[in-house]
Structures are given as structure tokens and as C-alpha cells.
Amino acid sequence: MLGGVSSANNLIVGDQDPELEQRLSDELDTFNTAATGADDRGAFSVKVTDDAGGLVGGLAAWTWGGLCGIDMVWIREDSRNDGWGSKILLAAEEEARRRGCDRIAVSSFTFQAPGFYQRHGYVETGRTRGIPGGNEDVHMFKSLT
Template identity: 60%
Template sequence: MTAEQHPTLAASLQVGAQDDELQQRLDDELTAFNAGESGAGRPTELSVRVTDTAGELVGGLTGWTWGTLCAVEMLWVREDQRRAGWGARILRAAEEEGARRGCIDAIVSSYTFQAPGFYRAQGYRETGRLTGVPGGHEDVYFHKSLAAS
């Protein structure tokens, strides 16, 4: 199309901080677009929670499944429970739920100062890195085939 067919819209541009309404609208619009283009439908939320006997959070994971893909967004374990095996158990539970939902691949990213070694130890292979993380760090991307798990 030519410029004549796309006249400039009179609008205002605003820059600011957190905008929950904008966040939700963008998420809704992009999710609908991705669902239509991929043919995989909409993502389904995924969570794993561990609480102690007092009901306090020990650790957890949030992510999503979409078609045959399981993604980990956040995985955290309380400091006094780190190195007690909770991270591996939480991640394994998410992978098993992903596989139950039909996923054959899992993805996650971790900053170099977080837990890339942990994900490698859980069978994930590095697929890429992005520089520019504050402090000279990198964002490391990982993939694991759930079919082989």
C-alpha cells in the first residue's frame, strides 16, 4: 500500500511507568494473534507451589504450556531450602505436567548470575545468549526435549 492509503492517525504518545491496563491489552492482543498464526491455540498457565507445614512458601515455579511447548518463566526456592533438592523437584513436576498436557519441548532462560548450571544439570542444553544484562552479565537460553525425559 502507498502512503496515501495509510494516512497518519492523529494520536498522542505517552511514556510512563507500570500500566496494568496497557499490559493486559497487549497480552490479550498478542496472545490472540499468536494463537491464530500458530494454530496452537492460547497458552495455558502452569504453576508449581511448595509450602512447609506452617503454610509458608518454600519455592515455586510459574510458566505456561502452548501447543507442544512448556515454558518456565520463574523458578525460585527460599534461601534456607536451596541445595535441598527442591529446585529439581519443582522443575521435574512442571516438566511432567507439561508432558501430560502434550508438550515435547521445554524452554527457560537464566541470567549468568542466577542458575545456568542448575538447568544444565537438569538436562537442558544452552541454545543462545543475549548480552547487555546489567553488571556485564548475560541472559542464557535453554531447551530440553521432554520426549527424551
């Protein structure tokens, strides 16, 4: 017996496993709902395309219990000075409000865009050190009320 676990169990380390990720997400959603009473988790995205259908930029986020979390934001390099980041972020904030959120959180590496979020009213709540190149992950929060 290893650490209280029967030796009949198998510990498997491998490449990304989408089926496992979905199962873990489902199990955690069930646990989190039981612990908090909040059962309104949902994902959304904001996307900008050019006239040829190419991706200019986008955002992926989730909402749950009045909180919106931004997972990813990306703008194509040749469009980064065209205001799309602000338009996408404002659209996401509006969608979060529409879904009943009153707060939003995001993190950005120091070599990415923490200043961008701060210019949009986000406040730093902490940092994680140890990002490659001597960088940090800056955690930020904004009230949507």
C-alpha cells in the same frame, strides 16, 4: 503527522499498566492463534510451602503449541540445598507433558542457575549480553520426549 500516525493519537509513557498488559496479551494471543493454528495457551505454577504456610519456592510457566516456557523459578535461601529446585522443575516438566508439550525452554542469568538446568538435561541455545555486572542471559531448551 508523525511517522504516518495521526497527530490526534496520544503516546503515553508511564508506570506498569496491568490493563494494557492484559489487552496486549489478548491481542497477541488472537494474532498468534491466527498465524499458527495453535489455540492451547495456558499458564501454570508449582509451589512449595513449609508447615507454617511460608513460601519455600515456586515456578511460573506457560504452555502453547507443544512448548512449555518457564518464566520464573525461585527457592528460599535457607532451602536451596534441600532438593526443592529439582523437585519443582521435575513437577513442571511432568505438568508440561500432561498438557501435551514435547519441549521446554528457560533462560537464566549467568549469576543465577544455568548449571542447574544443564544438569537436568537443558542445552544452551544462545546468550544475550549486557546483563548488569558483566553477566549474560543464557537461553536453554530441553526435549521432553
